[in-house]
Amino acid sequence: DVKVTQSSRYLVKRTGEKVFLECVQDMDHENMFWYRQDPGLGLRLIYFSYDVKMKEKGDIPEGYSVSREKKERFSLILESASTNQTSMYLCASSQGGGNSPLHFGNGTRLTVT
Amino acid sequence: KNQVEQSPQSLIILEGKNCTLQCNYTVSPFSNLRWYKQDTGRGPVSLTIMTFSENTKSNGRYTATLDADTKQSSLHITASQLSDSASYICVVSSLGAGTALIFGKGTTLSVSS
Numbered sequence: 424d425v426k427v428t429q430s431s432r433y434l435v436k437r438t439g440e441k442v443f444l445e446c447v448q449d450m451d452h453e454n455m456f457w458y459r460q461d462p463g464l465g466l467r468l469i470y471f472s473y474d475v476k477m478k479e480k481g482d483i484p485e486g487y488s489v490s491r492e493k494k495e496r497f498s499l500i501l502e503s504a505s506t507n508q509t510s511m512y513l514c515a516s517s518q519g520g521g522n523s524p525l526h527f528g529n530g531t532r533l534t535v536t
Numbered sequence: 537k538n539q540v541e542q543s544p545q546s547l548i549i550l551e552g553k554n555c556t557l558q559c560n561y562t563v564s565p566f567s568n569l570r571w572y573k574q575d576t577g578r579g580p581v582s583l584t585i586m587t588f589s590e591n592t593k594s595n596g597r598y599t600a601t602l603d604a605d606t607k608q609s610s611l612h613i614t615a616s617q618l619s620d621s622a623s624y625i626c627v628v629s630s631l632g633a634g635t636a637l638i639f640g641k642g643t644t645l646s647v648s649s
Contacts, residue, residue, distance in 0.1 A: 427579070465641035466580075466625070513579055522568055522587070522629075525637075527579025 426450070429514050429528035436535050442501040444531050446514030454517045455497035456525065457481075457489065459510040466513065472497055473519075504535045538563045540628050542640035549647055553616055557643045559609040559626035567629040571600055571611050574623040574642070583611070583624075616647045 430445035448455065457469040468481030470489040478489050486508060490498045497516075501508055511532050515525040540561045549555050561569070568587045572580035584595045586602040586609060593600050597620075599612045613620055626640040 463641065466639045468637070515579070522585060524570060524582035524585070525572075525580070525627075527581070529577065529579050 427514055427516055427526050427528040429512075429531050431531050432529065434531060434533045436501075436504050436533065438505060438535055440501075440504050440535075442504050442533065442535075444499040444501075444512055444514075444533070446497045446499070446528055447495050448497075448516040448526070449495065450516065450518075450526070451494065452516035452526070453494075453519045454523075455491065456515040456517075457487075457497065457499045458513045458515065459483070460513055460530070461510050469499065501533075504533075506535050509533060509535045538628075538630055538636070538638045540626055540638050540640035542624075542626050542643050544643060545641075546644040547646070549616055549645070551616060551618060551647055551649050555613050555616060555645065557611045557613075557624050557626075557645070559611070559640055561607050561609070561626075561628045561638070561640075563607075563628040563630045563638050565631055566604065566607075567631040569602060569609050570627045570629070571598075571609075572625040572627060574625060576622070580623075580625055613645075616645075618647050618649060621645060621647045 456471040458466040472491045514528045517523045571583045574580040623642040625642045
């Protein structure tokens with residue numbers, strides 16, 4: 424089974440802090456994604472990557488950046504955390520091809536105070 | 537605009553009863569439609585995928601249908617169990633410039649004893 428591991432289940436940070444969310448997948452997938460999930464809004468794509476050192480903006484990239492130095496690891500960075508970034512963050516990976524499912528981690532619930 | 541609408545937003549049923557969740561989409565060009573189940577505190581997990589030529593597909597007590605003409609899909613759950621309590625998310629894949637995934641906001645199902 425594919426395993427996508429997010430380093431933290433819960434994080435509490437202060438406004439203005441730099442925050443790193445880490446994600447590792449163990450199935451050599453090419454594609455990796457970061458989503459945030461908010462009540463009433465569903466999942467929204469922040470950034471994705473189709474290859475090492477490659478990144479593409481999703482629908483809501485403002486206030487975020489990403490890093491993919493190795494194929495198995497995809498990091499989400501909040502440069503200066505704000506309260507409106509309080510959310511559930513989900514990392515996912517998939518093989519190439521339009522019919523491949525997303526494999527999600529169990530999420531990181533981030534609270535910014 | 538590509539959109540995926542799910543109904544109802546939430547649903548409560550008694551254990552053992554059947555239920556049907558709806559997904560309507562306005563996505564073009566259409567590639568496939570996938571249903572995910574998200575248990576509380578976990579990431580979504582793929583239940584089934586429907587491609588353009590498929591009308592019905594079953595996965596245990598879950599049966600998905602697709603009507604590509606009316607752009608509607610349904611997920612039918614037979615003889616519900618407490619473990620079916622979850623959010624069910626419909627995701628439509630569009631093949632345009634790259635592959636885009638359009639997420640519905642989900643239906644929250646609660647099965648009570």
